Amino acid sequence: MELVIATSVAALTAGGVYLILRMRAFAVIVGLALLSYAVNVFIFASGRLMVNEPPILDKYGDGIYTDPLPQALVLTAIVISFGMTAVLVMIALGSYLESGDDKIDLDGPDTGTADAAGDAK
Amino acid sequence: MNHWIIAPVVLPAMLAPIIGFVMRHDISLARAASVTGTLFLAAISVGLLIMATSGETYVYKLGDWEAPYGIVLVLDRLSALMVFLTAILALIVLIHAIATGWDNRGRHFHALFQFQLMGICGAFLTGDVFNLFVFFEVLLIASYGLMIHSGGRERLQAGLQYVVINLAGSTLFLFALGTLYATTGTLNIAHLAVRLGEIPVEDAALVRVATMLLMIVFAVKAALFPVQFWLPGTYANAPAPVAALFAIMTKVGAYAILRVHTLAFGPEIAATDGVAGDWLFPAAIVTVAIGALGVLGSRRLMPLIAFSVVGSMGTLMIAISAFTPEATTAALYYLVHSTFAAAALFLIGDLLVSRRNADLLGAMPVTVQNGLFASLFFAAAIGMAGMPPLSGFLGKLFVLDTIRDPGEITWAWTAILAGSLFTIVGFARAGSVLFWKSTATPAPAPVEGEALAVMPAARPMELAPAMSALTLLVLLAFLAGPVTVYLGRTADQLHDRAGYVGAVLGTDLEG
Numbered sequence: 001m002e003l004v005i006a007t008s009v010a011a012l013t014a015g016g017v018y019l020i021l022r023m024r025a026f027a028v029i030v031g032l033a034l035l036s037y038a039v040n041v042f043i044f045a046s047g048r049l050m051v052n053e054p055p056i057l058d059k060y061g062d063g064i065y066t067d068p069l070p071q072a073l074v075l076t077a078i079v080i081s082f083g084m085t086a087v088l089v090m091i092a093l094g095s096y097l098e099s100g101d102d103k104i105d106l107d108g109p110d111t112g113t114a115d116a117a118g119d120a121k
Numbered sequence: 122m123n124h125w126i127i128a129p130v131v132l133p134a135m136l137a138p139i140i141g142f143v144m145r146h147d148i149s150l151a152r153a154a155s156v157t158g159t160l161f162l163a164a165i166s167v168g169l170l171i172m173a174t175s176g177e178t179y180v181y182k183l184g185d186w187e188a189p190y191g192i193v194l195v196l197d198r199l200s201a202l203m204v205f206l207t208a209i210l211a212l213i214v215l216i217h218a219i220a221t222g223w224d225n226r227g228r229h230f231h232a233l234f235q236f237q238l239m240g241i242c243g244a245f246l247t248g249d250v251f252n253l254f255v256f257f258e259v260l261l262i263a264s265y266g267l268m269i270h271s272g273g274r275e276r277l278q279a280g281l282q283y284v285v286i287n288l289a290g291s292t293l294f295l296f297a298l299g300t301l302y303a304t305t306g307t308l309n310i311a312h313l314a315v316r317l318g319e320i321p322v323e324d325a326a327l328v329r330v331a332t333m334l335l336m337i338v339f340a341v342k343a344a345l346f347p348v349q350f351w352l353p354g355t356y357a358n359a360p361a362p363v364a365a366l367f368a369i370m371t372k373v374g375a376y377a378i379l380r381v382h383t384l385a386f387g388p389e390i391a392a393t394d395g396v397a398g399d400w401l402f403p404a405a406i407v408t409v410a411i412g413a414l415g416v417l418g419s420r421r422l423m424p425l426i427a428f429s430v431v432g433s434m435g436t437l438m439i440a441i442s443a444f445t446p447e448a449t450t451a452a453l454y455y456l457v458h459s460t461f462a463a464a465a466l467f468l469i470g471d472l473l474v475s476r477r478n479a480d481l482l483g484a485m486p487v488t489v490q491n492g493l494f495a496s497l498f499f500a501a502a503i504g505m506a507g508m509p510p511l512s513g514f515l516g517k518l519f520v521l522d523t524i525r526d527p528g529e530i531t532w533a534w535t536a537i538l539a540g541s542l543f544t545i546v547g548f549a550r551a552g553s554v555l556f557w558k559s560t561a562t563p564a565p566a567p568v569e570g571e572a573l574a575v576m577p578a579a580r581p582m583e584l585a586p587a588m589s590a591l592t593l594l595v596l597l598a599f600l601a602g603p604v605t606v607y608l609g610r611t612a613d614q615l616h617d618r619a620g621y622v623g624a625v626l627g628t629d630l631e632g
Contacts, residue, residue: 016292039295046299047303070299080258087262088281091265099278104282106354
């Protein structure tokens with residue numbers, strides 16, 4: 001169980017980092033999604049791995065239960081990363097349509113024409 | 122329990138959807154609501170500031186759940202000061218955005234602005250690291266929208282880069298929190314302070330990893346070397362009022378380092394002592410150097426200002442990295458100063474760039490009100506570079522004075538003094554090209570059949586926000602005595618770990 005969780009977190013993280021380093025919008029979005037899956041599984045495991053145990057204390061039980069807090073944290077993290085991915089897709093699409101290029105790179109902050117000029121008109 | 126503590130979060134959170142859904146078709150209605158909301162926020166923050174002056178640490182338990190089981194908001198002098206700073210800056214920026222019409226160049230400016238305020242105030246008030254993560258995300262997602270406000274090719278590209286870097290940072294934040302929870306079983310900052318103190322040094326390897334990860338995440342926000350690279354591109358391409366508001370966002374990172382490190386990872390705790398703290402000082406020195414060289418090398422006005430922000434963050438982090446009450450006092454003074462100095466520069470830069478129709482640092486025909494803009498830019502540059510008589514000079518002097526460690530003193534003095542010199546040269550060059558050389562350039566002959574677009578002179582309403590930011594710098598210099606006394610008490614309260622833990626958990630540090 002531990003081995004499966006650990007390997008999957010490692011594989012997802014490695015894939016995510018590799019894709020982010022590709023510096024292309026689509027690859028980066030998929031990479032960030034992989035990373036967020038990895039971190040969700042990771043947080044889930046941070047409350048110790050328990051199989052078939054309730055997330056509440058049993059009144060008569062011997063005190064074996066799975067930690068409910070990481071489940072709540074994961075739920076928050078999932079919602080946030082889902083929303084963020086949606087925002088990222090929209091901004092990447094906007095950037096691609098404006099520039100006709102999906103590279104995540106600037107020409108350098110010091111070059112190019114000031115687009116404040118365009119705004120002032 | 123005093124419910125006003127949560128008001129700086131609830132007020133913008135309620136206002137933003139109303140502006141976004143109900144007032145989206147009427148800009149004047151949205152403006153009125155946004156200004157009213159921010160005025161109320163300022164009034165509340167003054168109230169909280171007065172409340173916190175007593176020196177008590179107020180704890181707001183959400184849902185009345187006892188800490189560490191429930192989430193708490195904590196109001197002490199430091200968080201009250203930061204919320205107050207946010208509200209004042211927001212008011213200045215908002216009036217500038219309305220007066221110059223920036224808010225009408227895209228949609229939903231005011232709704233996003235209020236969400237941004239909600240996230241910033243929440244991050245300053247919370248007493249729980251996971252809750253801090255949530256407020257970070259709130260302020261980030263609002264800042265994504267503000268960053269690409271009014272669009273444009275370069276801005277969208279820079280915005281995409283900014284979003285990607287911050288999403289990667291958020292993932293790192295979650296990894297850090299997961300590790301921290303796995304090793305300590307808590308995410309409440311006060312409870313962390315207790316639990317981390319109980320961990321023996323031999324078993325602390327994982328905790329040290331979590332500490333370092335968390336500090337890297339905060340360093341990304343604070344634009345500290347080696348994760349400062351996103352800042353110049355973002356600030357230079359963001360709409361200028363948004364860049365001015367972002368002046369407080371880097372301070373959120375600095376605040377998080379100050380708060381979490383002092384309370385939970387500080388020198389009293391064997392398990393994490395020196396893990397992150399030892400890295401902060403050299404990183405801050407390099408950040409100052411990058412900022413200074415960037416100012417010297419910029420060929421456009423907005424990147425120049427952005428690099429001066431990087432430099433000021435370096436100076437601030439030099440003071441923070443000492444983690445003594447005296448150095449923290451200096452850091453807080455410089456923090457207040459650099460927030461308003463950066464905002465003033467961005468606002469004046471905006472007035473200037475919109476009239477020159479380009480922000481290249483080159484000689485161009487002189488614009489309207491050349492003398493007025495020159496003197497405003499001169500004043501703001503003096504503040505940012507740290508020359509007398511404005512508060513930047515006092516702030517830097519104060520920082521230099523509090524660095525006492527013999528191994529650090531040479532590096533810190535060299536970095537800050539040389540950095541200031543480079544910044545002065547950079548600003549002097551920019552100012553002389555923008556204002557003096559331009560007077561020697563003849564106006565272009567009007568082209569036949571084409572109406573020459575003449576930008577109108579700046580109205581008093583457009584000048585007022587930048588001028589009030591400068592006035593605050595003057596006030597900060599004049600009232601340096603009383604302000605420093607107050608900030609000294611703030612720093613003492615921050616370093617009183619037992620007091621914070623006692624107020625939040627109701628037990629003492631050892632319990």
